[in-house]
Amino acid sequence: MAHYRFSTREKWLMGFWPFQVWRWFLLTLQFLKLTKLG
Amino acid sequence: MARILVAGAGFSGHYAALVLRRKLRGSHHHITVVSPRDTFVYYPSLIWVGIASMKSAETQFPLEPVYKRKGIEWIQGKVTEVFPDNRRVMVDTGNDQLRSEAYDYLILATGPKLNFAATPGLGPHGGHTHSVCLPEHATETAQHYLEEVGRMQKGEHRTFVIGTGHGTCTCQGAAFEYIMNVHNDLKVRGLRDKARIVWHSNEPKLGDFGIDGLEVNRGGELFTSEMMLQALFADAGIEYQIQSHIHRIEEKTIYTETLDGQLRELNYDFAMLLPPFRGQDITFRDGQGNALPDVLTNPAGFVKVDANYGKPYAELDGPDWPKTYQNPVYTNIYAVGIAFAPPGPISQPATSPNGTVIAPAPPRTGYTAELSGKAAALNIVDQLANRPQSHTASMAETPGLCIASIRDSAFAGSAATIAIHPVVRNRQKYPGTGRDLKLCTAEVGLAGAWIKRSLQYSFLYKLQGKPFWHLIP
Numbered sequence: 001m002a003h004y005r006f007s008t009r010e011k012w013l014m015g016f017w018p019f020q021v022w023r024w025f026l027l028t029l030q031f032l033k034l035t036k037l038g
Numbered sequence: 039m040a041r042i043l044v045a046g047a048g049f050s051g052h053y054a055a056l057v058l059r060r061k062l063r064g065s066h067h068h069i070t071v072v073s074p075r076d077t078f079v080y081y082p083s084l085i086w087v088g089i090a091s092m093k094s095a096e097t098q099f100p101l102e103p104v105y106k107r108k109g110i111e112w113i114q115g116k117v118t119e120v121f122p123d124n125r126r127v128m129v130d131t132g133n134d135q136l137r138s139e140a141y142d143y144l145i146l147a148t149g150p151k152l153n154f155a156a157t158p159g160l161g162p163h164g165g166h167t168h169s170v171c172l173p174e175h176a177t178e179t180a181q182h183y184l185e186e187v188g189r190m191q192k193g194e195h196r197t198f199v200i201g202t203g204h205g206t207c208t209c210q211g212a213a214f215e216y217i218m219n220v221h222n223d224l225k226v227r228g229l230r231d232k233a234r235i236v237w238h239s240n241e242p243k244l245g246d247f248g249i250d251g252l253e254v255n256r257g258g259e260l261f262t263s264e265m266m267l268q269a270l271f272a273d274a275g276i277e278y279q280i281q282s283h284i285h286r287i288e289e290k291t292i293y294t295e296t297l298d299g300q301l302r303e304l305n306y307d308f309a310m311l312l313p314p315f316r317g318q319d320i321t322f323r324d325g326q327g328n329a330l331p332d333v334l335t336n337p338a339g340f341v342k343v344d345a346n347y348g349k350p351y352a353e354l355d356g357p358d359w360p361k362t363y364q365n366p367v368y369t370n371i372y373a374v375g376i377a378f379a380p381p382g383p384i385s386q387p388a389t390s391p392n393g394t395v396i397a398p399a400p401p402r403t404g405y406t407a408e409l410s411g412k413a414a415a416l417n418i419v420d421q422l423a424n425r426p427q428s429h430t431a432s433m434a435e436t437p438g439l440c441i442a443s444i445r446d447s448a449f450a451g452s453a454a455t456i457a458i459h460p461v462v463r464n465r466q467k468y469p470g471t472g473r474d475l476k477l478c479t480a481e482v483g484l485a486g487a488w489i490k491r492s493l494q495y496s497f498l499y500k501l502q503g504k505p506f507w508h509l510i511p
Contacts (some may be wrong), residue, residue, distance in 0.1 A: 003266035005272055006482075014483040024485035027455055031489070034437040034457055034477060035405075035511035037493060 039066040043119040043141035047073035048374030050411030051147025057415040087176035111239035123325035150315035167309040180299040190232040196307040201238035201309030205283030208399035237278035248398040340497035341373030345381040356434030356464025372414035375407035398415030433460040451487025
């Protein structure tokens, strides 16, 4: 199996502030949702 | 008035004590915590202590003021013997002083014994390798790491081996965080080209983490933790040897055996290898003082609870995992966090042609440990009120939340954010993968670094019992 590599676009998004602020918001919401199942 | 004794003040024990105090406020029930350390340690941040980017003190707070404020008795010591028929424990308070403590309900949250002795040459006590399992270990590891940095600054090339130190280790996630932070720290120092970094692990595949890996649905395509680690290690230039056990470690050489039975040698200058875990050395005795060998613990010393033990891996499923964490024989004893005996591994166990077992043990994150402690505490509250126990926290029904740090920085940081539900695959409930893919996440980015830091602050705030602590999940 060929090893997976992150694309240039993926790597750029990993450090792109506006996108990461949006991901932080969504991930925090998901964590809160999951803790309700705990 | 009931006497509730909590042995251990880690994530599960300390949280159980706080929950008990809150639920039993205004009552005369007496809560006692016995712990060998006088501080609470936020273990997930010790990886940063191990590269000297955080002080050990930042990961801890003193327990006594918290317990004083909450009206919880605290004894500094170690539970060495339990007499379940007499409802009594013996506590070693140091200098061979033994103290007898009575209880009506007992929560064993004693965590793991770091079993460095399982591999000759492993560990900082008489061995050749380093550890980030305890604050003292992480501080010492940082000193040795900085010495290596100094050598590289003088132009020397060094080899770092990081991962697991035995075929039955767990907590691969912590070692993964450490290796990524070492890689990035050396990169920031401009020394990465002088270091060969090798990941050594007992996992059956990259990204297994002892939880059989994870899959997420990304735009209709399956993205796995294995793919995530392949990409991260390829970008970082980290070599790896997985499905591997370590037989012994000498000053510059690690003697390994891989699953196909090959014996290989790994040369190293600096190694941070995690030890396997055992249950703490606690002897359980009957009313006459005779040892109770199999009633309360499994051969590794972990305490049996309400799980289905004895099933082979292929037949194990979600419902076999413990729910209430209550011992089936002594119903006033609970075991939580890492102290309870799991019914089996979560990852596929294997044996090499030479008979060497390579089987990651089940890990437990701080959140998972807290959930088990909370379930035990609330079930004791139920028992005190003569209600049937109604609280469960099976790892096959609760989510796992893990932020694996890659680099700690507010502006240039990164972390792998991993969320799974449930932790243990539950094929009865979720046919197919055994998990609810709609609730699973695996992604790398700066947002994860922010969440990792905020989790440290929120856990430390909550566990110090500060105002509205109970509202923090």
